[in-house]
Amino acid sequence: MAEKYDLIVLGSGPGGYVAAIRGAQLGLKVAIVERELLGGICLNWGCIPTKALLRSAEILHYAQNAKDYGLRIGGEIEADLDAVVKRSRGVAAQLNKGVTGLMKKNKIAVHMGEGKLTGPTSLTVKGEKGEEKLEAKHVIVATGARARDLPFAKADGERIWTYRHAMTPKEMPKKLLVIGSGAIGIEFASFYNDMGVDVTVVEMLDRIVPVEDKDVSAFLHKSLTKQGITIMTGAGVEDIKADGKGVKAKIKDKDGKVSESEFSHCITAIGIVPNTENIGLEKLAEMEKGFIQIDPYGRTKSKGLWAIGDCTPGPWLAHKASHEGVTAAEAIAQELGNKDVHPHPLDRRNIPGCTYCHPQIASVGLTEDKAKEAGYDVKAGTFPFIGNGKAIALGEAEGFTKTVFDAKTGELLGAHMVGAEVTEMIQGFVVGKTLETTEAELMQTVFPHPTISESMHESVLASYGRALHI
Missing domain, CATH: 3.30.390.30 (FAD/NAD-linked reductase, C-terminal dimerisation domain)
Structure with missing residues (x-):
């Protein structure tokens, strides 16, 4: 016999868990399905722990430049990589516990395991309790996304990293190649540069942080270069070979000249891939490049099936996902008869973007x-x-x-x-x-x-x- 709910949320990132909480606040019987950690990528491996890393780098920067503030700090100031990473993971763990507490407070049933849709409003969960069958009047898909791999050099966690590997490094890089200058690439370039690493950033377009105003891009390029980061725009990495000693990269510069350079490690930050494969969406939702197409409230083409966050069209930001989660939950409650809730569609023109480099x-x-x-x-x-x-x-x-x-x-x-x-x-x-x-x-x-x-x-x-x- 399937367990029945008003709303099931598949995925517990900043979109999913917020949608679940808002649904519960509106009197719905809610369940959430998560295959890994409550809070999703943002809380456990993205937005929050990266800011903890960047804060450590910021403090190191101030300590190393204390004389600029009329201060003297005795002894050598250096980073303890293990301690920096430990602090970051501790911050993530604290917030994970916080989300767990919020689920209990709002009486949201948590089903840990792999969820797969068997229809617009039903799914199976394979996890710690074996296989469970769940049904609901409405389902929200909030499965997020993952880092995109280079086709010729997949991340191995040793020499070629995604953001997850870069957050828990086994060793401090000596010479780091960062491919891509969006928010993730620039944040890690800034962090590792402040930690004393020789950093090179390669960007295919003609300027870094290309979604920003050109004046911001130009200013940041000048600032990061002054800090010691090598920046190559209009350039592309054509091939990477990694071994136990490091990484050899063939880079074509903006003039078309190809040269080979050696690095100890490489971070790929070239975009994301939505987590929408193998979860039963094939006949239930309209897809474009793997992203679920939705209306301004989160509805898919199948009645009762909704989607929010990074598995839907961008911008792919945590606060956008959370806002979509509230909107979808309110629209669902309205459909279920709540006359006191009045959802508003998301206006993408008013979504801020933030990058926490220095x-x-x-x-x-x-x-x-x-x-x-x-x-x-x-x-x-x-x-x-x-x-x-x-x-x-x-x-x-x-x-x-x-x-x-x-x-x-x-x-x-x-x-x-x-x-x-x-x-x-x-x-x-x-x-x-x-x-x-x-x-x-x-x-x-x-x-x-x-x-x-x-x-x-x-x-x-x-x-x-x-x-x-x-």
Whole structure:
């Protein structure tokens, strides 16, 4: 006899477990199926533990540059790789326990094992209890994604790494090749560079972090190069050979010249592959390049079957998955008769992106170029951190804030930031965009002094030729 629920969530990442909690809050009988660890990749192997690693690298950087702050620290300052990794894993374990507690608090049944759909609203789970049969009125697929391998050099965990291997290294690399300059590639390049590793980044496109505004890309390229990272844009890795001693890579540069270089290790950060194979989706959902196609609320083509997160079209970000999870759970509750819930479709234009390299970058909305391509008459302004008192006092005067407006209506089209703590500040612009703000409201907003956030205000003023401190 199959166990029956109102909602079953397949996958417990930041989309899945949040969807389950929201469903339970709305009075649904909910189960969640997870094959590995509650919290999924983000909590256990992605967003959170990588930030713990980057925090260790940041502290090391400050300690090594203490003299810049008028401080003396005696003795040699060096990284203890095992201790750094142990701290990161401890952070992940603490949060995993937290999600486990949230499941109990919200009376969500947890089924550990491999889940496979047998229909739009039914599945089997093979795991610690043998094979279980589950049924529900609705099912949400939240199976996430995994790192994409190079076709000619699959990750082996020894010399060729994905992000998972890079988080728990058996040894500190001496010379590291990072293939790809998206958020994952740049974060690991920044981390290992701060830890004293010789790092080279190879990016196929003509600039690093190519989804960002070109001014941010140029600034970050200059900053990382100054920190000692070798960056090759418009370049590609054509072949890799790994052995017990290291990695030999054939790299074609932007001029078409191919050369062979040796590295101790290599990280591949060339994108993701959705975890949608072999889970029974073949006849149940419309697929495109492995990603499940959904409507703005998460519905697939099969009634009762929903999907959210990294197994659906991008952007592939944890906070996007969580928001989709809430939206889908509320839409399901509404379909099941709850008249007090009113789900809103996700507006992808208002999803922020953050990269936790050094310096940090953060953005929301359209870049200046994308706004122009979309036909907008644009007003854009930039304010450098060197004109911000708090940034100078912190010794973090490297960076800027840039805003992009529709010249005709004053609508905030996009905001782009690089520098200290911009990943914390971007939310101000996200709230503004969600509230459909114009330059008038932002200009009239009082920003606290002294804060780096004042650069946000100044960038708005700069867009209209009114900046006060440059």
